[in-house]
Every structure is written in structure tokens, then in C-alpha cells.
Amino acid sequence: MTGMTDLAAFIRSLPKAELHVHLEGCVTPEQVIAIGRRNGVNLFESVDAARAAYDVSSLDDFLKIFAKASEVLLHADDFSEVASAYFDKAAADGVRHVELMLDPQAHTTRGVAVGTVLNGLMKARDHASRNGLSTLLILNFMRARGGRSAGTAGVPRYLQPAHCGARDRLG
Numbered sequence: 001m002t003g004m005t006d007l008a009a010f011i012r013s014l015p016k017a018e019l020h021v022h023l024e025g026c027v028t029p030e031q032v033i034a035i036g037r038r039n040g041v042n043l044f045e046s047v048d049a050a051r052a053a054y055d056v057s058s059l060d061d062f063l064k065i066f067a068k069a070s071e072v073l074l075h076a077d078d079f080s081e082v083a084s085a086y087f088d089k090a091a092a093d094g095v096r097h098v099e100l101m102l103d104p105q106a107h108t109t110r111g112v113a114v115g116t117v118l119n120g121l122m123k124a125r126d127h128a129s130r131n132g133l134s135t136l137l138i139l140n141f142m143r144a145r146g147g148r149s150a151g152t153a154g155v156p157r158y159l160q161p162a163h164c165g166a167r168d169r170l171g
């Protein structure tokens with residue numbers, strides 16, 4: 001057991017990079033309840049019920065809960081809270097750099113402006129940076145919705161260096 005503890009401590013101490021994490025997948029069952037209550041979006045009766053819904057056995061079910069949990073995110077502070085909590089957890093596990101993916105259309109199609117999403121994430125990135133964690137955002141667009149949908153999501157005007165690290169990746 002000591003060997004395993006030593007190994008876990010050793011792994012935690014190694015510098016790591018998280019290169020594939022989706023914002024929408026970072027919403028915890030506890031946040032679904034707390035943020036949902038704050039916003040009047042009550043998807044589950046309790047944290048236990050939310051946890052049970054997260055206990056999936058197929059990719060399809062995983063993607064469904066992933067999309068459902070996102071419904072509680074309405075304000076910049078909601079996005080900031082979810083991303084900051086993830087960044088803190090990653091940093092505690094020895095992660096030094098995170099590339100966080102987000103899907104603007106998953107939010108704009110629910111009536112949440114892309115600026116709301118990005119303003120929240122910029123706040124979370126500032127929080128992470130103060131804790132020594134470097135972060136970048138990668139914006140995903142749903143191919144099936146076409147390029148016009150990405151444009152009408154209002155994203156391009158946010159691709160400013162000060163606003164979004166994803167600029168480098170989108171050219």
C-alpha cells in the first residue's frame with residue numbers, strides 16, 4: 001500500500017498538461033444542483049439524483065448528460081465558476097497547462113450570448129494564471145450547423161488576443 005501511495009504522490013508531483021478537456025464536461029453533479037438552483041433550472045431533485053444520472057455506461061448517455069448539465073449555465077459567473085473549479089482541481093493534481101475546449105453553439109442555441117461564455121472563461125483564466133496555471137481556449141464548432149452558424153454565434157469579434165487564446169488556433 002505504501003508503494004501505491006508513493007506512486008500516487010510521485011505522479012501527482014510530475015508536471016502535466018491537460019490537452020483535451022471540454023468545459024461542458026466539467027460541470028459536476030454538485031454544480032448542476034447549486035448553479036441550477038441559483039438560476040431556477042432544477043434538473044434533478046438532489047445531488048444524489050444528479051450523481052446517479054452521471055453514472056452512465058454508454059457514450060450516448062454520457063453525451064446526453066453532458067448536454068443536459070450545460071443547461072444550468074446562463075451567466076458569465078456560472079462559466080467562470082465551473083472552469084475555475086476545474087482549473088483548481090487540475091493544478092492540485094500537478095497540471096501546469098490546460099487547453100480547454102468549448103462549444104459556443106451549445107450555449108448560443110440556448111440563448112446565452114457567446115460574450116457571456118467568454119467573459120466568464122476569461123475570468124477563470126485570470127484566476128488560473130494567478131495560481132501559475134497556463135490555459136488556452138479551443139473553440140469547437142458543430143460541422144453539421146455550417147459556417148454561417150459559427151459566424152452568427154458572434155464568435156469572430158471575440159477573437160482578439162486579449163480576449164481569447166484560441167485566436168492562434170483559428171488563424
Ligand SMILES: [Zn+2]
Binds near residue numbers: 020022
Ligand atoms: Zn473531445
